[in-house]
Amino acid sequence: xxxxAVGPVVADSGPLIHLAEVGLLGLLRMFEAxxxxxxxxxxxxxxxxxxxxxxxxxxxxxxxxLRREDVRGYAHEHGLEALHDGELESxxxxxxxxxxxxxxxxxxxxxxxxxxxxxxxxxxGVVVRAHKRGAISVKEAENAxxxxxxxxxxFVTRAIVDLVIDELRKSSSP
Amino acid sequence: METTLTYLEVLSRESKKPEVxxxxxxxxxxxxxxxxxxxLGRYLRGELSRDEAVELVGIDWVELAERQYDAAKEDxxxxxxx
Numbered sequence: 001x002x003x004x005a006v007g008p009v010v011a012d013s014g015p016l017i018h019l020a021e022v023g024l025l026g027l028l029r030m031f032e033a034x035x036x037x038x039x040x041x042x043x044x045x046x047x048x049x050x051x052x053x054x055x056x057x058x059x060x061x062x063x064x065x066l067r068r069e070d071v072r073g074y075a076h077e078h079g080l081e082a083l084h085d086g087e088l089e090s091x092x093x094x095x096x097x098x099x100x101x102x103x104x105x106x107x108x109x110x111x112x113x114x115x116x117x118x119x120x121x122x123x124x125g126v127v128v129r130a131h132k133r134g135a136i137s138v139k140e141a142e143n144a145x146x147x148x149x150x151x152x153x154x155f156v157t158r159a160i161v162d163l164v165i166d167e168l169r170k171s172s173s174p
Numbered sequence: 175m176e177t178t179l180t181y182l183e184v185l186s187r188e189s190k191k192p193e194v195x196x197x198x199x200x201x202x203x204x205x206x207x208x209x210x211x212x213x214l215g216r217y218l219r220g221e222l223s224r225d226e227a228v229e230l231v232g233i234d235w236v237e238l239a240e241r242q243y244d245a246a247k248e249d250x251x252x253x254x255x256x
Contacts, residue, residue, distance in 0.1 A: 107241050110248075121252050122245055128253025157239055159215030160246045167250050 005060075006129065007101060008033040009121070012090040013043040014105030014154070018123045020050045021152035024144055027130045029058055035097060037089035038065040064093055080112060087112075094118050105154055123148055124156075124164055131168065138172040214239040 009031050016036065019025050028034050036044070036055075041063050044050040055061050066089050074092040075081050083091070087109045094102055094116075101119045103126065104110060110120035121129075124145060131141035142165050148154050149161045186193045210231045217227035218239060227236050 107245060110245055119252065120245075120248070122249045124246055125249030125253045128250055129255070132254055156242055156246075157214050158211040159218050159239065160242050162215065163218060163243070164246050164250060171254060 005032040006030050006133075008035065008097070008099050009101045009103050010035045010037070010090050010094045010097065010099050011040060012102060012104035012106065012109060013040045013049075013086045015103040015123045015126060016040070016044045016055070017049045018105060018148055018152040018154040019126065020044075020054065022144065022147040024127070024147075025050070025054055025058065027126050027135065027144075029060060030130060030133055030135060031060060034058070034061045034103075035064050035093055035099065036061060037086065037093045038063065039085035039089040043086045064097070066092060066096070070096070078112075078116065083109065083112065091116060091118065123152075123154055128164070128168060131172075138168060141168055210235060218243055 011034050019027060045052045045055065071089055071092050075088050080088055080091065087106060090102055090104065091112060094100065101121055102113050104120050105122045113120040127141050127144045130136050131138060145161055145164055149156060149158060182193055182196055185196050213227055213230045214235060216222045217224065217236065224236065
């Protein structure tokens with residue numbers, strides 16, 4: 001296991017749902033804190049995609065409710081009105097907390113995050129980092145990535161999955 | 175398996191088509207998807223030119239694959255950090 005926890009992150013709904021769908025929510029323990037805005041909570045726990053007890057059981061997940069006017073102002077200031085509530089609140093929360101890593105699997109949100117100086121990280125990145133830190137073996141990481149493709153609602157083409165697995169194997173070979 | 179049977183039953187009932195026809199449609203759709211993924215994979219591995227990939231699967235799928243590939247590369251880079 002790597003030294004210390006990975007810095008704090010804000011989570012959009014996608015990675016919480018996708019990791020929960022394949023039973024890998026536990027990988028989120030590697031983060032110092034996982035902040036989830038209220039809208040993300042509603043889209044995940046509220047809709048039954050993620051079990052609240054499982055999420056809270058991680059011990060590092062904090063629900064953060066934002067004031068609607070703050071979020072609206074932030075959206076207007078940065079031209080983000082086209083994003084959904086959870087996505088928007090996630091970006092807004094990053095700024096409010098001074099957190100510079102956002103867990104998201106949405107390509108439009110990734111683009112917006114980078115424009116705002118925030119590093120977007122998807123479910124695949126979480127799996128790769130967990131392996132790099134020694135929390136899971138290369139075989140477990142490969143299985144996790146295949147399950148994200150086969151079983152979860154993460155939308156990614158098979159070619160990408162194969163390329164990520166190839167890179168993972170290369171980086172792990174002596 | 176239970177989900178697959180449920181899909182089949184519901185699709186057949188709602189479309190008023192026999193289950194065997196739904197299965198034939200599913201096979202065609204599945205093969206199209208597998209062929210598209212094969213094509214995109216060949217493009218991303220440099221075995222096909224962009225123009226060839228666009229001709230075979232359309233610009234929308236090629237652009238989506240490119241964006242997903244960029245995102246995956248960013249994820250890999252971040253994931254490999256100590």
